[in-house]
Amino acid sequence: MGTIGFDNDKYVRMQSEKIKERIAHFGGKLYLEFGGKLFDDYHASRVLPGFMPDSKVKMLLQMKDQAEILIVINASDIEKNKVRGDLGITYDVDVLRLIDAFRGIGLYVGSVVLAQYNAQPAAEAFQKRLESLGVKVFRHYSIPGYPSNIPLIVSDEGFGKNEYVETTRSLVVVTAPGPGSGKMATCLSQLYHEYKRGVKAGYAKFETFPIWNLPLKHPVNLAYEAATADLSDVNMIDPFHLDAYGETAVNYNRDVEVFPVLNAMFEKIAGKSPYRSPTDMGVNMAGNCIVDDEACRKAAQQEIIRRYYTALCECRQGSADDEMVYKLELLMNQAGVSVEDRAVVAPARERAEETGLPAAAIQLPDGSIVTGKTTALLGASSAALLNALKALAGIHKKIHLLPALIIEPIQKLKTTHLGNRSPLLHIDEILIALSICATTNPTAELALSQLPKLRGCEAHSSVILSKVDENTFRKLGMNLTCEPQYESKKLYHT
Numbered sequence: 504m505g506t507i508g509f510d511n512d513k514y515v516r517m518q519s520e521k522i523k524e525r526i527a528h529f530g531g532k533l534y535l536e537f538g539g540k541l542f543d544d545y546h547a548s549r550v551l552p553g554f555m556p557d558s559k560v561k562m563l564l565q566m567k568d569q570a571e572i573l574i575v576i577n578a579s580d581i582e583k584n585k586v587r588g589d590l591g592i593t594y595d596v597d598v599l600r601l602i603d604a605f606r607g608i609g610l611y612v613g614s615v616v617l618a619q620y621n622a623q624p625a626a627e628a629f630q631k632r633l634e635s636l637g638v639k640v641f642r643h644y645s646i647p648g649y650p651s652n653i654p655l656i657v658s659d660e661g662f663g664k665n666e667y668v669e670t671t672r673s674l675v676v677v678t679a680p681g682p683g684s685g686k687m688a689t690c691l692s693q694l695y696h697e698y699k700r701g702v703k704a705g706y707a708k709f710e711t712f713p714i715w716n717l718p719l720k721h722p723v724n725l726a727y728e729a730a731t732a733d734l735s736d737v738n739m740i741d742p743f744h745l746d747a748y749g750e751t752a753v754n755y756n757r758d759v760e761v762f763p764v765l766n767a768m769f770e771k772i773a774g775k776s777p778y779r780s781p782t783d784m785g786v787n788m789a790g791n792c793i794v795d796d797e798a799c800r801k802a803a804q805q806e807i808i809r810r811y812y813t814a815l816c817e818c819r820q821g822s823a824d825d826e827m828v829y830k831l832e833l834l835m836n837q838a839g840v841s842v843e844d845r846a847v848v849a850p851a852r853e854r855a856e857e858t859g860l861p862a863a864a865i866q867l868p869d870g871s872i873v874t875g876k877t878t879a880l881l882g883a884s885s886a887a888l889l890n891a892l893k894a895l896a897g898i899h900k901k902i903h904l905l906p907a908l909i910i911e912p913i914q915k916l917k918t919t920h921l922g923n924r925s926p927l928l929h930i931d932e933i934l935i936a937l938s939i940c941a942t943t944n945p946t947a948e949l950a951l952s953q954l955p956k957l958r959g960c961e962a963h964s965s966v967i968l969s970k971v972d973e974n975t976f977r978k979l980g981m982n983l984t985c986e987p988q989y990e991s992k993k994l995y996h997t
Contacts, residue, residue, distance in 0.1 A: 505552070505868055505959070506552060506795060506798040506801075507552055507553040507794070507795065507798065508551060508552045508553055508793060508794060508795040508796070508797075508798030508799040508802065509551040509552060509553035509554045509789075509792055509793055509794065509795075509799065510553065510792045510793075510794045511553050511554055511555050511558055511792070513791075513792045514554070514558060514562075514788060514789060514792040515558055515561050515562045515565070517788040517791060517792065518559075518562045518786070518787075518788045519562045519565045519566055521786045521788050522535065522562075522566065522674065522707075522709075522786055523566070525705065525707045525786055526569070526673055526674055526705075528705065528777075529703060529704060529705025529777070530703040530704075530705075531673050531703075532673055532675075532697070532702065532703065532704040532705065533673065533674055533675070533704065533705050533706070533707060534675045534677055534690040534693055534694065534704060534705070534706050534707075535674060535675065535676050535677065535706075535707050535708075535709055535786070536677050536686045536687055536690050536706070536707070536708045536709065537559075537676055537677060537678040537686070537709050538682075538686075538708065538709065538710035538711070539710060539711050539712070540559075541559050541560060541563075541601075541676075541678055542556075542557065542559075542560060542601075542604055543556045543557070544556050544557075544558070544559065544711070546712075546726075546730055546806070547711050547712075547789075549802060549805075549806050549982065550722075550723050550726045550799065550802050550803040550806050551723065551789065551793065551799055551802070552795075552798050552799065552802050553794075554789075559709075559711075560608060560610075563610060563676065564608065564609065564610070566674060567609055567610055567611070569672055569673045569674045570610065570611070570672055570674040570675075570676055571610075571611045571612070571613040571670060571671065571672040571674070571675055571676070572605050572610055572611065572612045572613060572676050572678065573613055573614055573615075573616060573668060573670070573675055573676065573677045573678075573689070574598055574601055574602065574612065574614075574615045574616070574678055574679065574680075575615075575616045575618050575677060575678070575679045575684045575685050575686050575689045576594055576595065576598050576615065576616070576617060576618065576629075576679060576680060576684055577594075577618050577619050577679075577683060577684045577685050578617045578618065578619050578620045578621065578623045578625075578626035579619055579621075579623065580594045580595075580680075580681075580683075580684065581593075581594065581595045581617075581623065581625045581626045581629050582623040582624070582625045582626060584625075585681070587680060587681055594680040594681060594684075595625075595629050597680040597681075598615060598633075598680060601678070601680065602615075602638065611672070612638070613639065613668070613669075613670055613671070613672075613675070614638070614639035614640065614641055614668055614669075614670075615633055615638055615639070615640050615641070616640075616641050616642075616643055616668060616685070616689050617629075617630060617640060617641070617642050617643065618643045618684060618685030618688065618689060619643070619644070619645045619685060620642040620643060620644055620645075621644070621645055630642075641665075641666040641667075641668045642665070642666050643665040643666065643685065643688070643689060643692055644664050644665060646661045646662075646664075649661075649688070650688075650761060650764045650765075650768075651764060653764065653767050653768060653771060656768065657695060657768055657771040657772055662691065662692040662695035662696070663695065663696075663699075665692045665696075667693075667696040668689075668693060670693075675693070677689055677690050682734065687708075687765075690706050691706065691765075691768055691772070694706055694769075694772050694773070695772050698772050698773060705777060706769075706784070707784055707785070707786050708758075708784045708785050708786070709785070709786050709787060710785060710787060711787060711789055712724065712726075712727035712730075713727045713728075713738045713753045713754065713755055714753065714787065714789050714790040715741075715752045715753050715754060715782050715785060715787065715790065716752065716753075716790040716791070717753065717790050717793075718753070719738055719739070719740060719753050720837055721800070721803075722799075722800045722801075722803035722804050722807065722838045723799055723800070723803040724738050724753055725738075725803065725807060725834050725837055725838050726803040726804075726806040726807050726810070726838075727755075728830075728834055729806065729807045729810035729811070729831055729834050730806075730810060732810065732814065732827050732830050732831055732834075733823070733827060736755050736756060736757065737755065737756045738753055738754075738755050738756075739753070739754065739755065739756055739759060740752070740753065740754075741753065741754040741759060741780050741781055741782045742759065743759070743762055743779060743780035743781060743782075744779075744780035744781070744782040744783070746780075747779040747780055747783075748779075748780075752780070752782040754780075754781045754782055758781040758784075759781055762780070762781045765784075766778065803838070804838050804839070804840045804844065805840075805844075805845065805961075805982075807831070807834055807835055807838050807840065808835065808840055808841075808842055808844060808845045808984075809845075809982060809984050810831055810834075811828070811831040811832065811834075811835055811842070812842070812845075812984035812985065812986075812987075813984070814827050814828045814831050815828060815986075815987035816967055816985050816987045818987065819967065819987040819988065819989075820967070845961070845963065845984065846866050846870075846872065846961065847864040847865065847866050847872060847961045847962060847963035847984075848864075848963050848984075850864040850872050850874050850963075851863055851864035851874065851963040851964060851965050851986075852965060852986070854874045854875075854876055854883075854965070855883075855965035857876075858876045858877065860876060860877040860883070861877050861882070861883045861964065861965050861966040861990050862874060862875065862876050862877070862883045862887075862964075862965045863875045863883040863884045863886070863887040863962065863963065863964045863965065864887060864962070864963050865887050865888065865890075865891045865957075865960055865961070865962045865981075866960055866961040866962075867891060867894060867895060867956075867960060868956060868959070868960065871894065873887060873890040873891050873894050874887055874890070875887025875888070875889070875890055877927075880905075880907060880910045880911070880914075880927075881910070881927065881928070881933070882927040882928070882929075882972075883964065883965070883966075884930055884962075884964055884968060884972050884976075885927070885928060885929075885930050885933045887962070888930055888933065888934075888957075889904050889905070889933065889937075889950070891953075891957065891960070892904070892950040892951070892953045892954070892957075893950060895950075895953035895956050895957075896949045896950050896952070896953050898946060898949065898950060902946065904937060904940070904946065904947050904950050905933065905936055905937060905940065905947075909936055909940060910928065910936065913928060913932065913936060914926035914927075914928065929969065929971045929972055929975070930971075930972045930975040930976070931971060931972075931975045934951075934954075934975075937950065937951055938951055954979065957979050957980065957981055958979065958980030958981070959980060959981075959982070960981050960982070961981070961982050961984075962976060962981050962982065962983045962984070963983070963984050963985070963986075964983070964984075964985045964986065965985075965986050965988075966985065966986060966988055966989060966990045967985045967986070967987065967988065967989055967990075968983070968985055
């Protein structure tokens with residue numbers, strides 16, 4: 504475990520230089536559509552070992568005097584209260600979070616665009632809220648026939664109706680809370696207005712995945728398909744790039760399908776398109792920074808298995824369908840892996856079969872595996888976590904970090920006074936109890952100090968865990984999967 508496959512410093516350096524080149528190519532102004540996550544790109548860090556989750560932000564900080572941030576949110580997503588699945592917050596709230604995060608590291612946030620605005624009451628209320636906080640807001644409207652009706656789109660009745668966003672920097676980073684927010688349309692609308700004002704500007708796209716200069720069926724690219732299985736994205740050879748240059752490059756279906764339309768828009772806006780293929784539009788340098796291909800292949804294969812387990816559990820919970828599971832099974836077959844290749848699965852299953860109760864397994868940084876079983880005092884995940892901390896600290900496995908006299912009063916509080924049916928403590932409660940013990944118990948203090956070593960470790964549960972435990976594993980930086988079954992046969996699960 505822990506083999507580095509990606510040179511992060513080289514990536515930050517190459518990526519910033521590539522963007523600067525593209526700015527210069529367009530005469531000093533570039534609208535850069537940022538796909539994926541700017542902050543906390545944990546998918547990239549999992550499939551490219553060595554990629555730091557904040558790499559994109561570090562790259563932008565090297566250019567912070569040139570860059571300004573423009574955040575786009577679809578007005579319909581505000582109306583629908585659309586939620587980010589990874590954070591559990593609505594898109595409008597995430598806009599506020601993003602503004603704070605960008606400002607907190609010294610990046611300038613210029614404005615927010617309400618895309619596909621149609622006088623939605625929730626969008627109007629959000630605009631008032633932003634403006635009361637001193638944030639500039641601009642409205643971009645729905646255009647009938649977008650993106651195919653080019654004569655209407657590239658006219659005063661199309662992009663021309665949108666409010667022009669006044670920008671002051673040479674690099675305008677266009678980002679959003681999630682996919683489908685309207686980033687590309689915002690960039691094209693701005694180009695239309697810039698050219699009408701006699702300002703030369705360009706457009707480029709920054710998507711980390713798929714990596715254009717890796718093979719189509721490389722596990723890293725397959726892992727991207729696994730991550731976007733719910734969006735029906737499919738990686739494919741870029742036919743325009745192959746035709747123009749005789750070179751094979753990987754892109755994905757949505758960009759390939761829309762490229763002829765985009766090209767026609769560029770031609771109408773600027774008189775000539777700067778690009779001959781969707782791949783040309785990109786500035787991604789990630790593929791040039793892989794230093795151990797085998798390490799990245801193995802990491803991506805594990806990510807595909809994790810995504811498969813996530814889909815199985817979501818299907819069991821009613822938030823996904825069988826089609827998504829079938830797609831991920833196909834991707835596992837293409838990557839040449841199965842669930843048996845996930846080292847923590849078999850130990851967790853075997854422990855559950857031995858005890859007849861839920862069990863869990865954790866793989867430590869050295870590759871060794873510890874398990875946990877369900878007892879009257881501890882749930883399986885809590886037991887596995889404490890066993891992992893003991894193993895990392897070199898504490899004998901028979902030593903109890905949390906004796907019954909500590910756990911039992913907390914259980915009584917939960918069931919007698921707080922209305923919980925199960926007396927078993929969640930993982931976060933166990934860690935709080937351990938931290939209290941650590942003030943007087945050197946052994947508990949030693950165990951608690953091992954927590955940072957759990958980041959990146961693999962974990963598997965024989966049952967679907969509560970959201971509380973799932974989130975705690977995530978906060979610890981651990982990669983959790985669960986068997987798609989509940990601990991009980993009840994219909995309602997918390």
